[in-house]
Amino acid sequence: MKKEEIIQKTIELINKTKKDKIENLTLNTILKHLGISKGSFYYHFKSKDDLLFQAIDPLIKNQTQEFKQNIKKLNNLKEQFCLLFEPFITEPNNDKLKHIENFYINLFFKDYTNHTKFLNTKKLYTKIKNDRKSLLIQALKYNDIRVDKKLTTLIEFIDITIMFYCWSNKILYKKHTNNEIMDLIDILCNLIDKQYKNKAN
Numbered sequence: 123m124k125k126e127e128i129i130q131k132t133i134e135l136i137n138k139t140k141k142d143k144i145e146n147l148t149l150n151t152i153l154k155h156l157g158i159s160k161g162s163f164y165y166h167f168k169s170k171d172d173l174l175f176q177a178i179d180p181l182i183k184n185q186t187q188e189f190k191q192n193i194k195k196l197n198n199l200k201e202q203f204c205l206l207f208e209p210f211i212t213e214p215n216n217d218k219l220k221h222i223e224n225f226y227i228n229l230f231f232k233d234y235t236n237h238t239k240f241l242n243t244k245k246l247y248t249k250i251k252n253d254r255k256s257l258l259i260q261a262l263k264y265n266d267i268r269v270d271k272k273l274t275t276l277i278e279f280i281d282i283t284i285m286f287y288c289w290s291n292k293i294l295y296k297k298h299t300n301n302e303i304m305d306l307i308d309i310l311c312n313l314i315d316k317q318y319k320n321k322a323n
Contacts, residue, residue, distance in 0.1 A: 210284050
């Protein structure tokens with residue numbers, strides 16, 4: 123089986139898998155679905171995470187393009203930021219990609235102490251985080267806000283803070299933080315509007 127076929131069949135498997143079962147996609151489950159041996163699999167991919175990254179990466183690219191179009195249609199910075207931080211505000215429901223992002227961020231924390239797994243997880247986490255950062259900066263520019271190093275650092279800090287706050291509460295306390303994150307986005311947008319928008323005009 124060609125590499126492209128394996129990736130396509132893995133995407134089909136992800137789409138068939140219930141959102142709360144994605145975590146249970148073991149290498150053996152994938153190989154059984156593909157109908158190939160471990161030898162054939164390792165000829166093309168370094169690990170299960172390598173395959174999942176290559177299968178999910180095009181989905182992330184498509185969503186990034188969709189977000190680029192959608193943030194142009196929204197009225198203000200708060201609406202745009204809420205769209206881009208949506209995985210931390212709303213439950214995934216049937217949005218497979220949003221659930222995958224949630225799962226990988228969760229995995230990022232779980233595997234932090236396991237160096238090998240952490241490196242595999244970090245690759246996808248970094249891709250998602252960098253794409254969101256780029257879109258957040260784009261949203262700022264649409265609102266005539268001058269983006270400097272200080273503001274970029276603030277955006278990066280907020281992104282990490284929201285992610286950590288959301289997942290630490292979910293994992294440790296089984297608590298939903300939707301309202302708190304909305305409040306944080308509101309405070310952030312007001313701060314940016316006062317400190318940066320005036321400078322741009």
